[in-house]
Amino acid sequence: MFHRSFFRRCSLPTARRYSKAATMSLKAISAKDAASLDKDLMDMGGWSLDQLMELAGLSVSQAGGDGLVAARHLAQYGYNPSIYYPKQGKNELYTRLRTQLENLSIPFITDANFPTALGETSLLIDAIFGFSFGGPLRDPFGGIISQIEASNVPVLSVDAPSSWDIATGPPEQGPGAGFMPSALISLSAPKPCVKFFSGRHFVGGRFLTPAIAEKYGLDLPKYPGIDQVMEVGVNADARF
Template identity: 70%
Template structure:
């Protein structure tokens, strides 16, 4: 099945439609997105493979998805920790942070040390709204992730990648290829440059929305919040 990718502009418009016409709140969408991320982690990195999961969060909604995912991972039995070097200003992010603190999920400050102690990493730094260039402290963070041997799941897009044209030609992220990627709502164009396990998540789109944006998403089986789909050799889903 060939799935249609959705541009950054249309992804932003879709989110707006969900909230203005669909009756969804940002809290709800972020909760379901983060739940999908946590289930993707469960599918690619079992508890027996190592419980220490480092969730790296950016300042926007992608980082919020990561905060939600960390909470679910703690409930599943993992030992998540969060690196949140540039916190989002929205009051929602502070509530998500409080929820994690109430579960004794640590917010770490020594990123290199945390990388060495972790078995898996969730890259929730930048999503579909990223347009570059990278600003401090993120060039160093992405370079360290890129150079590490730790397996990574990226949320919506590998951080540092342009949503349309994929990985940068040079600098931080030029050779960043996470082991797994979860596209939220629908794939983004950069997925054609991706090689690895790919999941669709964010099970909240109505037929009106999918018809408006021409999406042909597969049906999620049963109670699943994520679905693994392949990328063919021509780069199409």
């Protein structure tokens, strides 16, 4: 959903147990449909962009910590996130989010300090690009992806591992060709590239209404309790 260029890292003192629907397989939707779904959530569902970012960030934070919102939630959960934000958005929305993080004393990692921070973190949340990304990678992201590929840090990617094409998956060569995160969280619904993914897969979309789910042919998992995410399988070919 509405994430932009940044990485987050956080120290996770305890492991979290996740609800898992082992036999449930969700359909994937194309990038075009995903964009249309987001628009419908605002036009038909009455959600604002700010609200959808909050819901996305809350889901990501529960899966292991989208974006600046997830970092804020993680800090409020008692974790110690820091943020690498190489291309900062100038939109007022992102400016306000940064102010919220600074008010919580959440540190921002500089370009020079990123390699050191990468070596010290216990988990990295990858939310550089949204579902509309199509290569090739522009500077400085190729180098950033290469550093992550070379590290042993567990990675949770949002919607698609960064550098992956939303439809065709990882690039054949260059940065990202060997990038396989430990986990992936799909917001609203899985995207086609999930068929190339071999790690743990979560879905976060408890805010979808029955009418919107029916319009896009989505199966809504039964989220347990107050959880915003669920670990699921995926059938990416079923939608196309």
